[in-house]
Amino acid sequence: MGSQFAVSTALSGRDFATFPDYPAEIRAPAGTTFGVSAYQINLGGEPITTAGDAPDVLVAFNPAALKVSLPMLQPGALIILNSDSFTPRSLAKAGYEEDPRENGALDSFQVVTADIGHLNLEAVRSFGLSKSEGGRCKNFWALGLLLWMFGRELDPVEAWIRRRLGGEPTMRDANIAALRAGHAFGETAELSAELPQISTDTAQMAPGEYRSITGAEALALGIAAAGELAARPVLFCSYPITPSSPLLHRLTRLQELGVGTFQAEDEIAAICAAIGASYGGMIGVTSSSGPGIALKTEAMGLAVSAELPLLIVNWQRGGPSTGLPTKTEQSDLYQAVYGRNADTPLPVLAASSAGECFDMAIEGVRIALRHMTPVILLVDGYLSNASEPWLIPIVESLAPIESHAPPEVASGPSSQMMAWQRDPASLGRPWITPGMAGLVHRTGGLEKDYVTGHISYDPENHQRMTEFRQAKVDTVASFIPDQAVEFGDDSGDLVVVGWGSTYGPIYQAARKTGASFVHLRHINPLPRNLGELLARFDRILVPEMNNGQLATLLRDKLCVQPVSFCKVSGQPFRISELVSRIEAERKGDAS
Amino acid sequence: MSVKLTAKDFATSQEVRWCPGCGDYAILKAVTAALADVGAQPESTVFVSGIGCASRFPYYVETYGFHTIHGRAPAVATGLKLANPDLDVWVVTGDGDGLSIGGNHLLHTLRRNVGLKILLFNNEIYGLTKGQYSPTSRAGTMSPSSPTGSVDTPVSPGQFALGAGAKFFARAIDTDKPGLGEVLRQAHAFDGASFTEIFQNCIVYNEDVFAAFTDRKDAAATRLHLEHGKPMLFGADNGKGIRFNPETFALEVIDANESPGDVLVHDERNAVVARLLIDLQLPVALGVIYRQPAVAYENAFYEHHPTRMQRTKRVADFIKGPNSWVIT
Numbered sequence: 004m005g006s007q008f009a010v011s012t013a014l015s016g017r018d019f020a021t022f023p024d025y026p027a028e029i030r031a032p033a034g035t036t037f038g039v040s041a042y043q044i045n046l047g048g049e050p051i052t053t054a055g056d057a058p059d060v061l062v063a064f065n066p067a068a069l070k071v072s073l074p075m076l077q078p079g080a081l082i083i084l085n086s087d088s089f090t091p092r093s094l095a096k097a098g099y100e101e102d103p104r105e106n107g108a109l110d111s112f113q114v115v116t117a118d119i120g121h122l123n124l125e126a127v128r129s130f131g132l133s134k135s136e137g138g139r140c141k142n143f144w145a146l147g148l149l150l151w152m153f154g155r156e157l158d159p160v161e162a163w164i165r166r167r168l169g170g171e172p173t174m175r176d177a178n179i180a181a182l183r184a185g186h187a188f189g190e191t192a193e194l195s196a197e198l199p200q201i202s203t204d205t206a207q208m209a210p211g212e213y214r215s216i217t218g219a220e221a222l223a224l225g226i227a228a229a230g231e232l233a234a235r236p237v238l239f240c241s242y243p244i245t246p247s248s249p250l251l252h253r254l255t256r257l258q259e260l261g262v263g264t265f266q267a268e269d270e271i272a273a274i275c276a277a278i279g280a281s282y283g284g285m286i287g288v289t290s291s292s293g294p295g296i297a298l299k300t301e302a303m304g305l306a307v308s309a310e311l312p313l314l315i316v317n318w319q320r321g322g323p324s325t326g327l328p329t330k331t332e333q334s335d336l337y338q339a340v341y342g343r344n345a346d347t348p349l350p351v352l353a354a355s356s357a358g359e360c361f362d363m364a365i366e367g368v369r370i371a372l373r374h375m376t377p378v379i380l381l382v383d384g385y386l387s388n389a390s391e392p393w394l395i396p397i398v399e400s401l402a403p404i405e406s407h408a409p410p411e412v413a414s415g416p417s418s419q420m421m422a423w424q425r426d427p428a429s430l431g432r433p434w435i436t437p438g439m440a441g442l443v444h445r446t447g448g449l450e451k452d453y454v455t456g457h458i459s460y461d462p463e464n465h466q467r468m469t470e471f472r473q474a475k476v477d478t479v480a481s482f483i484p485d486q487a488v489e490f491g492d493d494s495g496d497l498v499v500v501g502w503g504s505t506y507g508p509i510y511q512a513a514r515k516t517g518a519s520f521v522h523l524r525h526i527n528p529l530p531r532n533l534g535e536l537l538a539r540f541d542r543i544l545v546p547e548m549n550n551g552q553l554a555t556l557l558r559d560k561l562c563v564q565p566v567s568f569c570k571v572s573g574q575p576f577r578i579s580e581l582v583s584r585i586e587a588e589r590k591g592d593a594s
Numbered sequence: 595m596s597v598k599l600t601a602k603d604f605a606t607s608q609e610v611r612w613c614p615g616c617g618d619y620a621i622l623k624a625v626t627a628a629l630a631d632v633g634a635q636p637e638s639t640v641f642v643s644g645i646g647c648a649s650r651f652p653y654y655v656e657t658y659g660f661h662t663i664h665g666r667a668p669a670v671a672t673g674l675k676l677a678n679p680d681l682d683v684w685v686v687t688g689d690g691d692g693l694s695i696g697g698n699h700l701l702h703t704l705r706r707n708v709g710l711k712i713l714l715f716n717n718e719i720y721g722l723t724k725g726q727y728s729p730t731s732r733a734g735t736m737s738p739s740s741p742t743g744s745v746d747t748p749v750s751p752g753q754f755a756l757g758a759g760a761k762f763f764a765r766a767i768d769t770d771k772p773g774l775g776e777v778l779r780q781a782h783a784f785d786g787a788s789f790t791e792i793f794q795n796c797i798v799y800n801e802d803v804f805a806a807f808t809d810r811k812d813a814a815a816t817r818l819h820l821e822h823g824k825p826m827l828f829g830a831d832n833g834k835g836i837r838f839n840p841e842t843f844a845l846e847v848i849d850a851n852e853s854p855g856d857v858l859v860h861d862e863r864n865a866v867v868a869r870l871l872i873d874l875q876l877p878v879a880l881g882v883i884y885r886q887p888a889v890a891y892e893n894a895f896y897e898h899h900p901t902r903m904q905r906t907k908r909v910a911d912f913i914k915g916p917n918s919w920v921i922t
Contacts, residue, residue: 111917212920227912261901263899272698273669275666277673309660395914437638445606445659446659446660
């Protein structure tokens with residue numbers, strides 16, 4: 004089977020060109036201790052220098068195979084397990100005292116489980132094979148799954164099967180059926196995988212303690228850390244959707260950090276319950292992907308109107324509509340910045356790597372509580388499962404997250420008015436929650452008087468409230484750091500401006516070309532000095548995985564004229580294509 | 595020590611803006627009276643509503659109030675109840691808000707048994723948007739959006755609730771002060787989701803749609819007030835009763851004096867009879883039709899949470915993961 008995946012990879016030249024860092028090489032089979040046989044395939048852009056390189060993907064058909072191969076894996080590797088082989092007997096035979104799927108032993112890996120044995124036999128049932136003949140087809144079932152997960156074609160493998168098994172039509176057809184069934188399983192279950200993309204060499208890493216982390220894990224820890232820093236419990240409310248669900252799964256394992264999870268009946272209920280939690284004094288968080296975020300937009304307006312804190316995470320995937328659930332994109336930037344009825348501004352952040360999801364979750368909650376506003380955090384979908392080495396932060400060294408305390412009851416005017424006495428610097432209102440005596444008030448989605456909070460249809464008041472809501476979001480810029488240059492000079496002929504997960508490839512391309520690189524983490528509002536910084540360059544190149552959305556935003560907000568470099572294939576940028584585009588831009592011969 | 599408040603203490607300074615003669619006035623009065631009766635405190639009481647005439651309710655009650663978005667009040671209230679289970683959380687909704695745009699949330703809130711007191715003001719019409727037929731409008735309802743009569747089969751709030759797994763369903767009439775007051779007290783006392791349908795008269799767009807049983811002079815003959823453990827009697831001098839006909843599998847009216855032994859005794863826990871009572875036309879069944887004690891969702895949520903939402907560990911205890919390494 005291993006050789007077949009490699010054959011497929013090598014044949015689908017265009018495919019592996021989209022993951023330039025992973026061409027194929029086949030090495031000698033790894034050790035076959037205790038009767039475990041394995042193929043090891045190495046996919047990597049850099050020449051493979053030693054036979055000891057750790058595999059990134061392991062398909063283990065039984066516990067013994069897992070036990071033998073696990074020590075070879077790097078954290079973050081993908082493990083596909085044939086779960087119906089994990090019986091008490093086979094676990095004992097492999098020397099496992101407890102099920103490694105349940106005791107945390109696989110926590111640092113991406114694990115996909117499927118009843119491969121059973122599903123494979125179902126797939127080949129109609130061919131009338133013996134049980135052992137049918138069972139042998141499971142290699143191709145697993146291969147089909149892998150081909151789906153890595154976006155490779157089935158055709159070359161099918162052709163190979165036809166050539167090799169041409170004389171045995173039943174086995175030929177059964178193996179092809181198993182291959183297709185595995186592929187279909189991956190599609191139906193919306194499984195995808197990204198191998199770790201490491202953007203900096205080990206040699207360049209700062210000293211410190213590291214671990215491997217996925218975006219979902221980092222975001223889960225970040226949300227829990229935000230709760231800790233704010234000394235508030237967190238209620239995470241969400242509805243299952245690819246690729247957002249891993250965050251829900253991760254958070255269910257962090258309950259001792261004062262985190263609760265609520266699986267709502269739909270996307271709207273999820274954000275509404277999160278709003279209810281924030282109204283009740285917990286940190287309300289919801290998460291989804293573009294289509295689900297679309298459903299949540301009306302409720303975002305409610306949170307803006309009621310001046311309630313909320314963190315909304317969007318794991319962006321390819322669209323429109325259901326689109327490409329398992330493929331990554333950055334095409335929800337318009338939706339985040341502009342996508343609500345009426346003048347309904349809210350702050351928007353973006354994480355540039357799996358590890359940075361931790362920092363941006365904290366930043367998002369910090370802004371939400373300081374300004375009493377919903378905040379959207381955009382994450383490129385594939386970061387959910389993608390892992391990278393991460394310098395473990397010291398949570399205790401992070402600044403506490405402040406919120407506006409309720410006013411003294413005795414000193415205030417009517418309790419209805421006290422809820423709207425806003426902090427002049429941040430324009431955030433006091434976080435008054437039901438249960439507090441003497442502060443009883445009414446709130447909601449109808450326009451309210453700036454001072455009293457009573458329903459108001461007064462024209463001047465609506466003007467004032469509209470301006471106030473914009474001013475509140477604008478004021479976020481006074482609290483965030485000035486934009487720094489990520490790489491290169493702070494003036495010159497060309498600056499490459501990126502956001503989100505393009506950080507890694509743009510950084511490498513900038514290093515190779517010497518171009519300057521500016522990477523945005525605050526999308527709305529933009530850092531105050533950004534316009535002045537970009538004005539120091541002759542040309543601005545904006546590579547993004549959409550049809551030019553950040554470029555539009557920069558034109559809108561800063562009146563600059565960036566050049567777009569758009570890629571909407573559902574796959575990340577290659578360093579080489581960025582390098583050649585930068586070079587062409589510099590020569591002035593870009594299209 | 596909290597002081598005993600009166601109904602007046604629960605009135606806000608806001609001018610009530612429902613149409614003169616609207617049934618909502620009577621409900622507002624009954625609710626504030628019930629709040630006083632049960633010893634509610636303004637700071638620990640919250641009214642959450644969606645959109646519609648009924649949903650203006652929170653502005654007129656001197657407690658915490660959150661007027662949310664169309665149909666979503668049960669979802670917002672669920673998050674609030676999870677955040678603070680000690681609060682008394684009421685949800686005020688209408689037939690359009692609760693059973694049309696928000697039907698999904700109502701269904702899931704009822705099946706989860708979230709500790710919310712849900713009041714559905716049913717007037718069988720969209721009032722705020724000027725009189726279109728609603729999900730509870732009877733087939734043939736003439737309205738601006740159905741000039742030749744609606745063709746939709748209406749939803750029965752009670753059957754919907756029981757189908758969704760509701761553990762408490764009660765019914766009352768807006769202007770029936772004692773009946774509504776008693777139902778509100780029972781709804782308040784229930785630990786879990788209490789769902790109360792209130793027949794509410796929309797004086798502008800659907801006047802007298804419930805006149806068959808809301809007319810006071812026919813009250814004795816048209817209303818069956820249910821009480822747990824009591825025989826199902828109504829009519830002048832309680833001369834009529836309800837019996838179960840095993841041949842038709844239906845309820846029927848009998849002369850209670852002729853065959854008193856055949857009169858059904860109300861058992862709130864009997865879901866089968868509850869379903870028959872919900873469909874009874876005249877008399878209409880009022881009071882607590884169904885009540886089945888069960889664990890409230892928020893209690894189950896906290897009991898299943900290993901630390902009851904407390905922070906017993908630090909992020910630092912988790913942040914290193916199973917494997918870490920040091921670069922020097």
